[in-house]
Amino acid sequence: MRGLTATTSSSQPDLTSLFRLAAHESRKSRMQGRILRVILFYCRSNVRPQHQWPVNQKLFTLDVMYLHDKPGPDNCPQEVYDTLVEALEHVTEYEGYILESGQGLARVLFRHVLILLSHPQQRCVQEYIDIPKSLAKKAPQVEPMAIEDNSPVPVSSQ
Template identity: 65%
Template sequence: MEGGQSAGVYSLPPSRFYGEDILFCVDVDAESRTEMKLSGPKGRPITRLDSIKQALLLFVNAKLSINPDHRFAFAVLGQSVSWLRKEFSNDVDSAMAAVRGLAAANSSYGVADITQLFRIAAHEAKKSRMQGRLFRVMLIYCRSSVRPQHLWPVSQKVFTMDVIYLHDKPSSENCPQKVYDALVDALEHVSEYEGYIFESGQGLSRVLFRQMCILLSHPQQRCVQDDLDIPKSLTRKSTPPIDAIPTDDSISVSSQLIISCC
């Protein structure tokens, strides 16, 4: 205290931690049949959709371990968006059944209109909000040359959106950078809280799993994506320079100093 005045006290205003209703929207274009780099048991090829299914179940189980009040529903993206499992549920068996129902198309759709996704999300978000819950959309997109399209008023931001983008490496036949930019624009256009977007052209399932683990973060508790410093890279510990390695003489002198000081 100075001059009879008490120092200011910092306090964090209490806020309610909302349970989430999460709508997964999975791109089932023919490009979701693209094989990943590593094969499965007995050399069986693993496709993007196979890895997505594993990642979804990883997410659902982990999210429910954090808070069993979270709920999930599923939709698919072809030319437009349609429901796969409309009822939001925290039942793992229900989620597994929905994931098993995901199937990739045999040919490319050519168009990816996500207006219906935003329409569904806005409608469901209002119902979630009336129940004191938070609504989030997670779009998993797989097309390397088809940019998603939408017609949605910028003033409506009633849900949060995350995106994972799996794509081929850039070539003369595709331009994943333009697709990525369109996905960023869509996310910023609709997201209420901080939405995250991750991409990978490496074809590695472990990268997808790592990204899904980051998306476990609750939208109300996120930093901006530019400030993310996870996951930490595991670097090999470097060997100290020769001058820094203690010799027998230096160890002996150090011991003598300790003894004499005692």
């Protein structure tokens, strides 16, 4: 995953056309009794996305998977993250999640994608979600051994 790079630079990303397309598809989905969800993978830690979308148009659920580089002179991952949170809150109909990773580890990405696959109407608020912890970080639970007092020890006689 670290080997992915852009071959050309582009201007500031505008999410308006994505939101417009999602709203159009959402209207068609509603007529069929379905909910539309958009999962946005955003990978630019040096450019904040922009959009122009009405506040009262929440027609689909937006989830964001934000993959970023470490903070540095050319990167501002926290500012980009904050902008993505604002966009999510601005457009999403049901509980939308934003998950991020600055590590580039495939297993972290896969775990986050599995969380995003949950149904939007069956989700709790993101701050209450108990994302599975790494097994290496869990402290092993030690069970006390049961000791029986005054128990006879069998002696074999031969």
